[in-house]
Amino acid sequence: MDILLSDGRRIPIEMHKVRVVQKTRLAPVDERLRAIEEGGYNTFLLRTRDIFIDMLTDSGTNAMSDNQLASMMVSDDAYAGGESYYKLLSAVKDVLGFDFCVPAHQGRAAEHLLAKIFVKPGSVVPMNYHFTTTKAHFEMAGGKVLEIYTDEALNTASSCPFKGNLDLHKFAEVIEKYGADNVAFVRMEATTNLIGGQPFSLANLKEVRKMASEHGIPVIIDCSLISENAYFIKRREAACKDWSIEKIVAEMMKQADLIYLSGRKSTCVRGGLIATNNPKYWEKLKAWLPVYEGFITYGGMSSKEIEAMAVGLREMTDYDVASSSPDLIEFFVNSMTDRGIPAVTPPGGLAGHVDAMKFLPHVPQSQYPAGALAAALYIVSGARGMERGTISMDRDEKGRDVYADMELCRLAVPRRVYSTAHMEYVADRLKWLLEHRDLVGGLEFYEEPPVLRFFTGRLRPLNDWGRKLAAAFKKDFGDAC
Numbered sequence: 001m002d003i004l005l006s007d008g009r010r011i012p013i014e015m016h017k018v019r020v021v022q023k024t025r026l027a028p029v030d031e032r033l034r035a036i037e038e039g040g041y042n043t044f045l046l047r048t049r050d051i052f053i054d055m056l057t058d059s060g061t062n063a064m065s066d067n068q069l070a071s072m073m074v075s076d077d078a079y080a081g082g083e084s085y086y087k088l089l090s091a092v093k094d095v096l097g098f099d100f101c102v103p104a105h106q107g108r109a110a111e112h113l114l115a116k117i118f119v120k121p122g123s124v125v126p127m128n129y130h131f132t133t134t135k136a137h138f139e140m141a142g143g144k145v146l147e148i149y150t151d152e153a154l155n156t157a158s159s160c161p162f163k164g165n166l167d168l169h170k171f172a173e174v175i176e177k178y179g180a181d182n183v184a185f186v187r188m189e190a191t192t193n194l195i196g197g198q199p200f201s202l203a204n205l206k207e208v209r210k211m212a213s214e215h216g217i218p219v220i221i222d223c224s225l226i227s228e229n230a231y232f233i234k235r236r237e238a239a240c241k242d243w244s245i246e247k248i249v250a251e252m253m254k255q256a257d258l259i260y261l262s263g264r265k266s267t268c269v270r271g272g273l274i275a276t277n278n279p280k281y282w283e284k285l286k287a288w289l290p291v292y293e294g295f296i297t298y299g300g301m302s303s304k305e306i307e308a309m310a311v312g313l314r315e316m317t318d319y320d321v322a323s324s325s326p327d328l329i330e331f332f333v334n335s336m337t338d339r340g341i342p343a344v345t346p347p348g349g350l351a352g353h354v355d356a357m358k359f360l361p362h363v364p365q366s367q368y369p370a371g372a373l374a375a376a377l378y379i380v381s382g383a384r385g386m387e388r389g390t391i392s393m394d395r396d397e398k399g400r401d402v403y404a405d406m407e408l409c410r411l412a413v414p415r416r417v418y419s420t421a422h423m424e425y426v427a428d429r430l431k432w433l434l435e436h437r438d439l440v441g442g443l444e445f446y447e448e449p450p451v452l453r454f455f456t457g458r459l460r461p462l463n464d465w466g467r468k469l470a471a472a473f474k475k476d477f478g479d480a481c
């Protein structure tokens with residue numbers, strides 16, 4: 001929630017109190033330089049002990065509520081027929097309105113099952129934007145991912161409230177070109193992760209539903225950040241301004257034939273889920289689940305996490321919970337733009353994002369500016385972000401880089417973990433970096449896995465710029481910072 005101060009400012013305010021903490025440490029810049037060198041300039045390969053503020057992801061890193069933790073103590077570990085599953089089923093019915101629910105060990109496991117069931121060689125899967133694991137699974141099943149976002153989606157300095165909308169004209173063209181029978185389903189990602197956590201509107205979702213229904217195409221929503229998307233609908237879509245988050249979520253769910261999610265985000269646990277009212281989909285899912293995940297009443301998740309997911313699903317529609325991360329992200333994005341940093345606007349869900357092509361205009365895409373910016377920010381701040389650009393795209397069949405639509409340095413804001421002071425600190429260090437950006441150069445791979453290379457690939461800085469950057473930082477801030 002944000003609150004009005006007497007001087008007219010609005011600030012995000014925590015609607016919870018912190019009762020358990022994890023100590024962090026700001027390693028001195030020389031240690032940070034060593035850590036990033038050892039990690040091949042890939043922030044995934046850093047260790048917690050070397051990280052001051054962990055903004056790599058909001059996945060599985062959110063603070064859980066007291067009620068979630070309490071629920072874990074009464075979980076039922078039965079291999080089959082566990083009571084925890086039935087509590088999840090009842091939460092899925094109450095909050096999302098679905099009769100069938102399949103747990104999976106995380107979001108990509110759900111995607112794997114969906115690829116198995118829906119995607120055949122030659123299928124196309126139109127979507128408002130892909131996510132890395134989504135694309136990998138659907139393409140490995142022989143499908144082709146088609147991104148049919150609106151023109152505004154890739155504008156990083158925008159005031160468009162719904163950059164996650166699907167372009168309906170392009171959707172009609174896809175149906176015309178490929179034939180409805182070849183469209184496996186249309187996928188709407190609730191806040192498009194890779195282009196800045198941007199939401200879609202309820203009106204757009206309803207139009208998508210209408211067009212899909214006319215052609216017998218199933219609608220699937222990736223609900224990983226559903227409560228945040230619903231919060232943006234409340235804040236930005238006039239027709240819904242007086243609706244509760246609960247009502248908006250329920251209305252969104254009515255537009256879907258099936259939904260899935262990574263429970264690691266909005267529901268603040270570690271797990272995944274598929275839900276539907278279609279008995280045919282349920283039968284197919286039930287057949288594959290024990291092969292890949294586990295028995296239908298646990299699907300690869302621990303019973304503790306299933307219990308906590310049931311609670312998390314109910315809690316995520318609480319306004320104070322749904323707004324907690326977007327309001328802090330808005331504060332963070334404003335802290336950046338006030339300092340002249342090219343942050344993606346409007347603020348989205350999951351993270352503040354910096355447009356690395358604007359931040360480092362001298363670093364060409366072939367030298368991975370977003371990866372360079374994430375590494376440079378770590379060196380000067382101890383804050384760990386993530387590359388969301390060309391490194392996050394795998395090479396094409398000829399081994400060439402596939403340039404991403406955007407080069408973003410993503411600075412995730414896990415739910416109920418960090419404060420406004422943390423956000424201001426990171427914005428301040430980014431400002432210093434902007435003033436010294438000429439010191440930052442490009443990167444090149446020296447170890448590169450063939451799929452999802454961003455996770456474990458290793459790179460080196462061209463012309464050893466990391467050391468020069470660390471030396472300049474030390475001159476301004478001393479050894480200890």
Ligand code: F0G
Binds near residue numbers: 134224262264
């Ligand atoms: N869909 C979306 C929209 C996601 O953001 C993610 C994960 C997944 C699916 C896959 O879920 O990780 O549980 O297997 N996003 C994480 C991130 C990894 O850091 O943004 P998962």
